[in-house]
Amino acid sequence: MSSSTAVSAAPSAAKWKKTLGDGLYTANPITRQILGICSTLAVTNRVDKALVMGAALIFVTGLSNLFLSLLRRLIPNRIRMIAEMAVVSTFVIVIDQFLRGFYWDISRQLGPYVALIITNCIVMGRGEAFALQNPPLLSLLDGAANAAGYAMMLAIVGIFRELLGSGSILGITLLSSAWYVKNQLLVLAPGAFFALGLLIWIFNVINPPVPRETEK
Template sequence: MSEWIRVLKNGIYKDNPVFRQILGICSSLAVTNLLANSLVMGVGLMFVTAFSSFTVSLLRTMTPKHIRMMVQTLIISAYVIMLDIFLKAYMPSMSKALGPYVGLIITNCIIMGRAEAFAQKNKPLISFFDGLIMGLGYTLVLLVIAFFRELLGFGSLFGIQVLGDQWVNWTLMIMPPGAFFMLGIVIWVSYRLFPHEDDKSQGKAGAKA
């Protein structure tokens, strides 16, 4: 059981993929101008990471070591295509809003990172859980960034206007530079909140399975 709790802690803050491992940055910059987009992107990534970690783990004893990267890429891309088809069929407006970023989930380093660092060495169920939690860690950071970007940039939350008419939208927040500022602030705040043991010894954060 302690193993599961450790995975949970790692994914959410200790080894959070975005602010600790600095993975998946491109997409967290791109889709965070609206909360709804970030939520769908995050849930999509949770789905892909969880299932690809599960499958990679399931096949880990059978997979020849030197072709494992190919196998992982194949598995990940299959789940990404499934997600893309699902969004097109059942959430067309969301599919349009996320545009090419759904297909680009495959390039999200978090998924391959987890497949390599965790699923390759652990049992299927815990790998599935690890993928899910890493995805959740990513989603939470996205939502925090999107919360501020949408609030300051559009004066709304999930599309509902919360700041009155007198609010002047900060256009900067909706544009890509706004995401850089927010991400920087989030990483800074999170380093203050969750100091890492390794930080003292100048060790590189993350990168341990």
């Protein structure tokens, strides 16, 4: 990411837009940065799981970016990473408790993957690469935009897998089992590799990566 600009002046409108666009599309964490793949493979066999996981990541990445940015001049450099971990894991535990309290069924289906957001590279990556050099609100947007980019890809993979694997979307049957033979492969983990591989390929054809040396 290019974020070496001075931080004193308020970010311009173009900068806001670029931050949003980068996270959602241009530098999408899944199709371009290939981060957070583990949970993408694990929780996308149904659309509702993918959506809840995406929402949880938007919450965690947005807030931890905001917090880290507020603290960015206070964090001693030598304990930078551990301080980031402390902030990230706090928010992850908060969202995990919340899901267990209010969305029990989905929390049970997501199993350990909500708690494993702590190890999701997108969260730490945005903290390190963006929040520590940029003002708080812009960092909040960056975190939320990247996580929304992640959520979007999860939803696309989820729609593909649930539709072909279970013949339904969000539990509503669309492909009747009378004439459609459900493809079990897409419900199981290997199906996620095919779906995600195809997705990354398609997005890289539509939006080819810019050669690195021309940057800035």
